[in-house]
Amino acid sequence: MTGRRIPTGGLIRLHQILWYTIFVFFLAVCALYPFDSDLSARIAFWGVILIVAGTVVRIVVLSELFRRARRPGLWALCGVLLVVLIGTIFLKYLD
């Protein structure tokens, strides 16, 4: 079954919400940049945190879509993906 059979409405909505939230954050970053670049950098830091958190939510929502579509193998693979990504962080950080 390809992605077309799995309803993606929730994922698209999540993407749109994340897009607008990131837009607001980085609009503030750019607006403040010429006047107070340090404040702008602090907001950018939280924007980057938001991007990382948003990616985790994307994986969780994807796994939920697989669970609802009764694809337990793919649902489990989403868990594996999270573990692999966390493992990557540790490996690269400790390297």
Place this chain on the structure above:
Amino acid sequence: MPDLLTYLGCGLAAGLLGGYLGLGGGVLMVPYLVVIAGQNIKMAVPVSIAAIAVNSLSSSTEYLKKGMVDLELVVVLAISLTIGNIVGSSALQYVPMDFVQILFTVVLVYTAVVFLKGRKKKDHPEGESHTNTHLVLAVILALAAGLLGGLVGVGGGVLLVPALFLVLRLPLTTARGTMTFMFGFSAAASTVVFLLLERIDFHVVGPVIFGILFGAKLGGLLGTSSKPLTVRIIFFVVLMYLAVRLGWEPIGRLIG
């Protein structure tokens, strides 16, 4: 103010190219930040990685809306590509760099030529399950792309998009849509590493991300409606550019 415009332009251009071709955009962003914005490469790479995570989110929405993301393959490919990348970057110290760069250059040139020619076989039927053989093939391709990418320090997307099209027979838009969706995962993981190492310059990353938000959206919009031949020609140019950039020095040393 000129800095702000330079960084915005960087994000916009990288997002447009990346969203259109199904790539992260680092291939444009890193040289742009180094050559035009005058950034140190050690600062340019973390900035581009953080921006790639946004590129994925922004451009893949357009592909998702049109059903051009193969969600089944996304997870399988993301896991395999990430593992391949880890193995590749860990093996870096054990293999001769010149050999790897020349090998990657040969693979890039071969891929570019074959991809430009296209394929005669029909697309994999929409809505039909991937067979186990198909999934195993996807895992092998992603592992190989990740391994080679990890060895030379580029994302495996430049090889994986043509491979999905040529070997797995995905429609070109679906191959690119699937890639745009999945490269955000490993980019976000690398972003966390750079955050922990305090290597991200937040004065630079802010405007770059704001630019990429729009560039990727536009790239995704154009990418979902463009002719396959146009995409293959632009892809060919990008692959050849990368081949020259990677192969120039080691081949020169080999000849000279």
